[in-house]
Amino acid sequence: MPVDPNLLAGFLLACLILVVTPGPDMAFVLGQTLSGGARRGWAATAGVYAGVLVHIGLAAAGVAALVAAHPALFAALRLAGAAYLVHLGIQGLRAAFRPAGAAPVAALATGLGAAFRQGLVTNLLNPKVGLFFLAFVPLFVDPARSAPWLQMLVLGPMLPLMAMPFYAVLIATAARVAGRVRGGAAGRWLDGAAGALFLGLGLRLLAGSPR
Numbered sequence: 001m002p003v004d005p006n007l008l009a010g011f012l013l014a015c016l017i018l019v020v021t022p023g024p025d026m027a028f029v030l031g032q033t034l035s036g037g038a039r040r041g042w043a044a045t046a047g048v049y050a051g052v053l054v055h056i057g058l059a060a061a062g063v064a065a066l067v068a069a070h071p072a073l074f075a076a077l078r079l080a081g082a083a084y085l086v087h088l089g090i091q092g093l094r095a096a097f098r099p100a101g102a103a104p105v106a107a108l109a110t111g112l113g114a115a116f117r118q119g120l121v122t123n124l125l126n127p128k129v130g131l132f133f134l135a136f137v138p139l140f141v142d143p144a145r146s147a148p149w150l151q152m153l154v155l156g157p158m159l160p161l162m163a164m165p166f167y168a169v170l171i172a173t174a175a176r177v178a179g180r181v182r183g184g185a186a187g188r189w190l191d192g193a194a195g196a197l198f199l200g201l202g203l204r205l206l207a208g209s210p211r
Contacts, residue, residue, distance in 0.1 A: 002146040002154050011140040011155055012162070019163045024204070028122060029167060030174055031197040032115050035092065038175035043112040045167050047119025049160040052133075054124060056156030059133040060149040078206070080125045085202030088118065092195020 003011075025048045033041030123129055133156060141151045 003140070003151050004142045004145055007140040007142060008155070011137075012158065014136075014140075015159045015162045018159065019166050024126070025123070026167075026170065027197050027200075028119060030170065031092075031195075032119070033171050033174040034178045036115065037178060038171050039112060040115045041167075041171040041175060043115035044119040045171070047116035047121075048123050049163070050116075051120045051123025052129065052160050053157060055130040056133050056137070056152065058130055059137065060152040060156070078125075078127055082202045082206035084125055085122055086199055086206070087202075088122075089195045089197070089199025089202055093199065094195075 028048060029041050029044050032044035133152075137152050137155050138148065140155055141148045145151070
């Protein structure tokens, strides 16, 4: 086994705590589910965790350390991610406040592929995710056991795998609520709630708040 069993147990416990702690990924998936139902929520989840896997690979390869060592690059990625989230938030709010009978606004994702891409892009453009894995996963790596990069690649994907049952409950609950109130003024309220979530995430990232 490439990782130490005792360190693995500690890592899994830490992952469990992280999974149930509210954060940007959870808010993004919740917003997509409220706006478009369970299938869109799952598509957004797949996009988010595809981005997580990319960040894990970059952290293992040392790219995240390179970003951390260059503040201008880190700031550029952070600003791009914040701008994208603010854009999604504004689109959601536009959909919420459109006059009754007006043509629909292209808010948030318009299909499963779009939801996946949005989840992927928002995650990839958040450099804090890569730095999180760069700082967190090595705490459970034993250099004397096997190559650190190999242990990081083994440990990293366990976080999204452990998140799946929790996200299943979150998505099912949010989809049920959205299904009961979808349509008319209530539907616009859901668009506005999702837009406000994304706008808040963008402003939080822009302000440089910790993940």
